[in-house]
Amino acid sequence: MEEDLRRALERNELALHYQPIVDLESGIITGAEALLRWTHPTRGSVSPSQFIPVAEDSGLILPIGAWVLREACTQAKAWEDAGLRPIEVYVNVSALQFRSDGFLDGLTAILDETGLNPKLLVLELTESVLMERAKLGAPLLKILRAKGVQAAVDDFGTGYSSLSYLRRLKVDSLKIDQSFVREITTTPDDTTIVSAIISIGRSLKLRVIAEGVESAEVLAFLRTQKCTEAQGYYFSRPVPADQFAKLHEMQVN
Ligand code: C2E
Ligand code: MG
Ligand code: MG
16 A cells, blocks of 8 residues: 555545535634545545555655645635635644654745635644644744644544643644544533533633534534534535535535
8 A cells, every 4th residue: 555655646646625614603614624535546545544544654644744735725725716705724734744844844835835824724733743742842833823824633532631731732723523522412421521622622712623513413512512613424524625615605504
């Protein structure tokens, strides 16, 4: 797979799909998470959960991650130019990529080249990246924030769940992992955990995005808890950019 992945970039086999992020107060789409898709010539579509770990172990995540950032920023700028309502684009950044020496310079170059308003870019980092790299990550997040780039904690609740880094690191939002969200209306413990995360977020003045929303019941619960944003199959699966542009006028009641 590693060899195939190496050539996938050159062969143009990678693409980004975009999944809407909905503001729960207004019901409008305010963001899109960019999710990598790989169509292998013989194997067909390969899931990111299969190939991202291979990309990470082989170091290929560096060129792939740079391609993702460039592609997502180019797309977000194109939407802006096409007159769409502002869409924040959320990009997953892996540990190796975030700690690589060239990360900041690469990102700065991409923002300059694409001309995207940095405020429309949100980097998704996992808890473990933020924890492990707390020392190095803090200054980097500060520099990014000074540029206007936002940061979100991805899969919140599944990592070490040490809350002290939230005080030290400047992040803008928490994304509650879908494993908690999916069963909030049926599993009391998950209900409690999700409510607690939302209230922690609110106290720290962070936006809280629930991932994996698949039903109207879950959505209604999140609204009663004043969760700020949500993402999931209930609204839409991740779709190609042209479909996203059509979707984006959708309003959820
Ligand atoms: P993630 O960042 O937590 O992304 C959310 C995953 O949940 C996506 O899976 C998305 O398709 C899926 N999802 C969204 N809504 C629902 C729902 O309602 N129900 C269910 N069951 N699933 C939902 P996907 O696209 O397969 O990506 C899996 C993981 O691969 C991502 O998890 C992320 O960690 C990683 N990944 C994807 N694209 C990239 C990328 O460009 N760079 C890096 N470093 N990692 C990526
Ligand atoms: Mg993510
Ligand atoms: Mg996630």
